[in-house]
Amino acid sequence: MDFRTLRAFVEVVRQGGFSQAAKAVFATQSTISKAVKQLEEEIGAPLLDRIGHRSLLTPVGEVVYRRGVRLLADRDDLIAELDEIRGLKRGVLKLGLPPVGSATLFAPLFAVYRRRYPGIEVRLAEYGSDELEERLRAGEIDFAGALLPTSAEFEWQEVRHEPLVALVPVGNPLSVESRLTLADLRQTPLILFDSGFTLNRIILDATRRAGFEPDIVARSSQIDFMVQLVAAGLGVAFLPRLIAAQRPDPAVRQVLLDEPGTEWIMAMCWRRGAFLSEAAKAWLALVGESISRPDTSV
Structure with a gap:
């Protein structure tokens, strides 16, 4: 059913005639007449009983008018809602973030995003990298914060590149070193993250x-x-140097890990070729701003 013919019919009933309806929708009377006739042909029954200059609703016309008013109202609401989404006045952003580094890297971005787009609802999921990738594949989230390298099925934008530091107990002979390799730690017990964390795999x-x-x-x-x-x-x-620097402890020395292939590279990832909503595009643009201009206070 064409909404244009339906609106013409509804306006004829509302305005009390074809000429009045034509003025209301800025069309000619013949256009309105053709539209109503086309709708009657599509439905297969007369909608108006034309008596002289008057037009009364038939029983079928009463049903079409009643339902038509609701359909047109729903259509107008749909258009208005889509306009709000396109204008970033409404919408949903679904983010998946890992526990390590998220507060430092993304909390300031959340604040900026919220100020710019107060009507966007942000749904946040926090998991290890393996779980985040699975949720991203399933389309349950728009973006996942992940360490590089990641799967080729994802596109990504780098957020932060940091070396790792070894947290060494003060008093351990290695704590006086300025740099350490993993070979230096061969005989040293290690404390790692739970399984499912990409940082574990890197180490x-x-x-x-x-x-x-x-x-x-x-x-x-x-x-x-x-x-x-x-x-x-x-x-x-x-820990990444950025994160470790925020957790000083007098009993712990932070020593740079001088080991190729252990850099902590956080990226924002999304499914390759996936549809990105306006809310998602706005988040990605903000992430890009944070890289070129780390101060996100404005």
């Missing part, structure tokens, strides 16, 4: 390249707890 792949399997004494998803385990002398942990 374990590097230890294998160095020719040894590490002694893993603890795993956790809580950065502060891991720092305290190091402070207690349990072993050595690893």
Whole structure:
């Protein structure tokens, strides 16, 4: 059913005649007459009983008019809602972020995004990298914060590039070094993140390249707890330099990890070729701004 013919018919009823309806929709009377006739032919029954200069609704016309008014109202609401979404007055942004680094990198961006687009609802999911990638593949989230390298099925935009530091207990002979390699830590117990964290794979792949399997004494998803385990002398942990700098501890020394292939490169990823809503495009643009202009306070 053509909305134009339906609107012409509804206006004839509302305005009380064809000439009045033509003025209301800025059309000629013959255009309105043709539209109503086309609608009657499509439905297969007369909608108006024309008596002289008057037109009364037939029983079929009453049903079409009643439903038509609602359909046209819904159509107008739909157009208005789509205009709001296109204008970023409404919409939903679904983000998946890893626990490590998200507060530092993305909390300031959330604040800017919220100020710019207060009508956009942000739905946040926080998981390890493996779970985030699965949710991204399933289309449950628009973007995932992930460490590079990532799957070729995703497009990505780099957010931050940081070296790793080894968190070494003060008193350990290695704590006085300015740089460490993983070979230097061959005999040292390690404290790693829980399984599913890409940072774990980065460390374990590097230890294998160095020719040894590490002694893993603890795993956790809580950065502060891991720092305290190091402070207690349990072993050595690893964090991006940016994140470690925010968690100083007098019992822990932060030593640069001088190991190729262990850089912490955070990126914003999305499905290759996926549709990006206006809300999603606005977030990606903001991420790009944060790279070229790290101060996101404005």
